[in-house]
Each structure stands twice: as C-alpha cells, then as structure tokens.
Amino acid sequence: MIIGVPKEIKTEEYRVAMTPVGVRELVAHGHRVLVEKDAGSGSFVADEAYTAVGGEIVSNAAEVFGGADMIVKVKEPQPAEIEMLEERHLLFTYLHLAAYPEEARGLLESKATAIAYETVELDNGALPLLAPMSEIAGRLAAQAGAHYLEKPNGGRGVLLGGVPGVPPGKVTVLGAGMAGRNAAMIAAGMGAEVTVLDLNVNPLRHLDELQWGNVRTVTSSKFAVEQFVADSDMVVGAVLIPGARAPVIVDEELVKRMRPGSVVVDISIDQGGCIATARETTHSDPVYEMHGVVHYAVGNIPGAVPNTATYALTNATLPYVVALADGVAGAVERRPELLGGVNVAGGAVANPAVADYLGVECVDARTALGL
Ligand SMILES: NC(=O)c1ccc[n+]([C@@H]2O[C@H](COP(=O)([O-])OP(=O)(O)OC[C@H]3O[C@@H](n4cnc5c(N)ncnc54)[C@H](O)[C@@H]3O)[C@@H](O)[C@H]2O)c1
Structure with missing residues (x-):
C-alpha cells in the first residue's frame, strides 16, 4: 500500500503523524510512504530523516493525497484536505465529528473511509489512541x-x-x-x-x-x-x-x-x-x-509540545497503522477495537454515538468496510 503523511495545517499544529520509526516499519512491510516536505519540521524531524529510512518526500499535500491510498494525520481534516479525499482513501486520524458537523458532512460526501483515533476502544473501555x-x-x-x-x-x-x-x-x-x-x-x-x-x-x-x-x-x-x-x-x-x-x-x-x-x-x-x-x-x-x-x-493542547506529543502519539498509533496498511480485513480481525474507530465509510456513518449525535442512521462497521 502507499501511505501518505501530509503536513498538518490546523492553526498552530506542530505535530506530525509519523516519525522515521514508522516509515522504517512500513517500508519493512513492503509499503511505500509519501511524506510531505517539511511535514516533520514542527517536531524537529528533518525530511532527510525520513528519506534515510526509505520514505519519499513529495512537495505538497496534493501529491500526498493524489499518490497515497491511506492518509495518516494528527488533527481532523481541514476543508482543503477534505476536498482532496476520495472514495478510495482510508483516513486514519483524530476526527472529533461531534464537534465539527461540517467536517462530518464533507467526509460523508467524499465517501472515504475514516477511522478516528479517539473512538478506537478496547473491551475495558480504554481509549488507547486518545x-x-x-x-x-x-x-x-x-x-x-x-x-x-x-x-x-x-x-x-x-x-x-x-x-x-x-x-x-x-x-x-x-x-x-x-x-x-x-x-x-x-x-x-x-x-x-x-x-x-x-x-x-x-x-x-x-x-x-x-x-x-x-x-x-x-x-x-x-x-x-x-x-x-x-x-x-x-x-x-x-x-x-x-x-x-x-x-x-x-x-x-x-x-x-x-x-x-x-x-x-x-x-x-x-x-x-x-x-x-x-x-x-x-x-x-x-x-x-x-x-x-x-x-x-x-x-489542540498537545500541539504546544510537539516534541513530546509526536512521539507519544506515534508510539500508540504505529501498530494500528501497520496493521491497516497490511490489510483492513486482517487488521480488524487482529485488533477488533478498530471497528469502533470506523466513523464513516462509503458515505455512511458507522459509529453509533456519532450517528446519534448527527441524527443519521448508523450502519454496521464491518458492512461499511465491505467485510
Ligand atoms: N483539547 C485538547 O487538545 C484535548 C487533547 C486530548 C484530549 N482531549 C479531550 O479530553 C476529554 C477527556 O478525554 P479522556 O481521555 O480523559 O477521556 P476518558 O474517557 O479517559 O475520561 C472521561 C471521563 O469523563 C467521565 N464522565 C463522562 N460524563 C460525565 C459527566 N456527565 N459527569 C462527570 N464525569 C463524566 C467518564 O466517566 C470518564 O471517567 C475528551 O473530550 C478528549 O477528546 C482534548
């Protein structure tokens, strides 16, 4: 799979969704990783650190979204990013759809599959990615x-x-x-x-x-x-x-x-x-x-301490990113908590709490993923 890491564009957001550790891991699994130029600069991760482990630097977000199937981000997609999303994309990031209904509408229209970090929930109620x-x-x-x-x-x-x-x-x-x-x-x-x-x-x-x-x-x-x-x-x-x-x-x-x-x-x-x-x-x-x-x-309070926050976030997300890149079906078998993370897919809402808040019908997450 081709995985894309854009530079965050939310106001004063300095985190990046993947460090060179993640790129190294994904490349070892046979994937390609496109990283937007300067994506890591806010967290003091240089472009060269990504290329040194097999990442490919591309010059803008359009090249990331255009070239990649899976987009890994930190903050909820901003309007310019939503415009670049297509049905083929798997978006893995914080979404917070209950706070941003416009974002929810945009994601539904894009028909992309969007998995939210904050609703990936273990059996004991813990939220490992939040x-x-x-x-x-x-x-x-x-x-x-x-x-x-x-x-x-x-x-x-x-x-x-x-x-x-x-x-x-x-x-x-x-x-x-x-x-x-x-x-x-x-x-x-x-x-x-x-x-x-x-x-x-x-x-x-x-x-x-x-x-x-x-x-x-x-x-x-x-x-x-x-x-x-x-x-x-x-x-x-x-x-x-x-x-x-x-x-x-x-x-x-x-x-x-x-x-x-x-x-x-x-x-x-x-x-x-x-x-x-x-x-x-x-x-x-x-x-x-x-x-x-x-x-x-x-x-985005943690955005103030990107040096700490980028590593804390990617330590938690990387195993899930690798599992999803290796194949969504296998990922949800091994890590069923990912099903709770599926907020929208194919133009439908697949998380009950999100659907309830938006006042729309909720579809089964496996069905929404086509599994
Ligand atoms: N602003 C930011 O930058 C930022 C960053 C990280 C997390 N957050 C947010 O912080 C919030 C808390 O996250 P968390 O990881 O601590 O969640 P958590 O699930 O660990 O804890 C939430 C707690 O709220 C309690 N609760 C729910 N409804 C309640 C009520 N009516 N009265 C009293 N207690 C109630 C629950 O029992 C639970 O113990 C979330 O909204 C999360 O998105 C914000």
Missing part, C-alpha cells in the same frame, strides 16, 4: 490554568500552592479519566487543594488508591458540580462520552457564580466542550474573559 494526548492535555491544562491565575495574565492572582500561613488554591476537575487524572496530578503536585468529580466510581477509586493527600474524590451530581465549581479558583473540564458531543455540565449561571478572575480550562472542547461558556481557542490566542472568568479552551 490516552497519550489526554495525558499531555491534562498535564498542560493544570500548567496553563496556573499561568492564567496570575494577575498579569488576567487571573485573580492566586498561587496554587499557597504559602505558609495562606491556604492553597482550589482546583475542581470534572472527569477522572486520562485527562482529568493527569490534570489533578499536576495541580496536586503544585500544592493545590484538588477535588475530582466523576459519574463513575471506578476512576475515582483508582485516584484514591494513589493516595495524594491533597486530592479528594466526589461522585458527580448537579449538586456537587454547583458546590465545587462555584468555590474554585480553577475548573478543569475533562469529561467524555466517546464519539458523542461532550455533556455540558457547567451552565452559564454557574460560571457567573464563580469568583472574578478564576480560570476555566475546558479540555473537552474538542468534543464540543463541557462548560457552557467555552468556545474553541488557539495557542496564539488561547484565552478570553466572560462573566469575569478567564476561559482557556485550546482545541
């Missing part, structure tokens, strides 16, 4: 929140760790999954008083077993959300229902009740956001103020 980015986003969310709590950055001037004689800042994390747990860990490490809420007791139990003294766990409810959010210096939104739009659990009235200069970080913004007043922001313009509260809602 997890590494959620780990990074969670850790960065706590750092970013602490930064914007500083007075010169628009915040209420609270030092998360406090000092002897002055209590620490209060952080509420909504969602105890991969992103939430990592945000809690970093905030707790800074010395904040951290409360983590989740509907599911199992991730709360896991957090509790880690025994960080300054992290407490609370079963989520409207009452608990209202109680803890209103009394927080920083709120981190990190809830997820795979494939679906994020549930909005902090409404506008509750944001109004927060103290002036407090900070909300809505990590779930890539699934539409779980804080009513959050709208997607970018790394170059990451925050805005509403009702006196600083909002940080960057849609």
Whole structure:
C-alpha cells in the first residue's frame, strides 16, 4: 500500500503523524510512504530523516493525497484536505465529528473511509489512541490554568500552592479519566487543594488508591458540580462520552457564580466542550474573559509540545497503522477495537454515538468496510 503523511495545517499544529520509526516499519512491510516536505519540521524531524529510512518526500499535500491510498494525520481534516479525499482513501486520524458537523458532512460526501483515533476502544473501555494526548492535555491544562491565575495574565492572582500561613488554591476537575487524572496530578503536585468529580466510581477509586493527600474524590451530581465549581479558583473540564458531543455540565449561571478572575480550562472542547461558556481557542490566542472568568479552551493542547506529543502519539498509533496498511480485513480481525474507530465509510456513518449525535442512521462497521 502507499501511505501518505501530509503536513498538518490546523492553526498552530506542530505535530506530525509519523516519525522515521514508522516509515522504517512500513517500508519493512513492503509499503511505500509519501511524506510531505517539511511535514516533520514542527517536531524537529528533518525530511532527510525520513528519506534515510526509505520514505519519499513529495512537495505538497496534493501529491500526498493524489499518490497515497491511506492518509495518516494528527488533527481532523481541514476543508482543503477534505476536498482532496476520495472514495478510495482510508483516513486514519483524530476526527472529533461531534464537534465539527461540517467536517462530518464533507467526509460523508467524499465517501472515504475514516477511522478516528479517539473512538478506537478496547473491551475495558480504554481509549488507547486518545490516552497519550489526554495525558499531555491534562498535564498542560493544570500548567496553563496556573499561568492564567496570575494577575498579569488576567487571573485573580492566586498561587496554587499557597504559602505558609495562606491556604492553597482550589482546583475542581470534572472527569477522572486520562485527562482529568493527569490534570489533578499536576495541580496536586503544585500544592493545590484538588477535588475530582466523576459519574463513575471506578476512576475515582483508582485516584484514591494513589493516595495524594491533597486530592479528594466526589461522585458527580448537579449538586456537587454547583458546590465545587462555584468555590474554585480553577475548573478543569475533562469529561467524555466517546464519539458523542461532550455533556455540558457547567451552565452559564454557574460560571457567573464563580469568583472574578478564576480560570476555566475546558479540555473537552474538542468534543464540543463541557462548560457552557467555552468556545474553541488557539495557542496564539488561547484565552478570553466572560462573566469575569478567564476561559482557556485550546482545541489542540498537545500541539504546544510537539516534541513530546509526536512521539507519544506515534508510539500508540504505529501498530494500528501497520496493521491497516497490511490489510483492513486482517487488521480488524487482529485488533477488533478498530471497528469502533470506523466513523464513516462509503458515505455512511458507522459509529453509533456519532450517528446519534448527527441524527443519521448508523450502519454496521464491518458492512461499511465491505467485510
Ligand atoms: N483539547 C485538547 O487538545 C484535548 C487533547 C486530548 C484530549 N482531549 C479531550 O479530553 C476529554 C477527556 O478525554 P479522556 O481521555 O480523559 O477521556 P476518558 O474517557 O479517559 O475520561 C472521561 C471521563 O469523563 C467521565 N464522565 C463522562 N460524563 C460525565 C459527566 N456527565 N459527569 C462527570 N464525569 C463524566 C467518564 O466517566 C470518564 O471517567 C475528551 O473530550 C478528549 O477528546 C482534548
């Protein structure tokens, strides 16, 4: 198969979907890999590093999409990329269709097969291709929140760790999954008083077993959300229902009740956001103020640390990329979790949560793949 790796074009996205390690592996499996010129430059991977292991550098995205059957990317395809997709293409990337309905329409029209990293789900509910980015986003969310709590950055001037004689800042994390747990860990490490809420007791139990003294766990409810959010210096939104739009659990009235200069970080913004007043922001313009509260809602948080994120992402995706390149039928036999990743194929939606959100019929993923 011919695999194509375009340069990411989402605003300030510096990750690349494949490192030379991946090219070497695919070439060893008898495949060809077309890499767009400078695709790795944002992550400090030179074109020569790809050619040294058998990759072929092409000069633009049109040559990648025109020459390759399988396209491997990081972020959801942008309009210019969707225009280049055809029925013959297999697209493997983050899609977040519940947050970007226009993208969903474009993908359906292209009739391409699109497998989303974020809905590849193991039997135990783990999301192996979302997890590494959620780990990074969670850790960065706590750092970013602490930064914007500083007075010169628009915040209420609270030092998360406090000092002897002055209590620490209060952080509420909504969602105890991969992103939430990592945000809690970093905030707790800074010395904040951290409360983590989740509907599911199992991730709360896991957090509790880690025994960080300054992290407490609370079963989520409207009452608990209202109680803890209103009394927080920083709120981190990190809830997820795979494939679906994020549930909005902090409404506008509750944001109004927060103290002036407090900070909300809505990590779930890539699934539409779980804080009513959050709208997607970018790394170059990451925050805005509403009702006196600083909002940080960057849609591609790990893009800020491409050196770490590119390797964390490709470590997780490479085995799946190789399996798909070797043949879709064999790939879903060996790794059935890929079936949950099939969001659209042949002009139909094949993921139940995505279909439900878009209000369209859902077809069986195997049928959609023609298996
Ligand atoms: N903005 C970014 O750059 C970025 C990067 C990575 C991940 N994310 C997003 O972060 C979000 C979290 O991802 P994750 O990997 O931690 O997911 P996860 O599945 O590991 O955890 C989500 C948690 O949310 C909980 N939950 C669901 N609905 C809830 C509700 N109504 N109230 C309380 N808890 C609820 C679930 O029980 C689960 O424990 C996702 O939307 C993901 O796409 C964003």
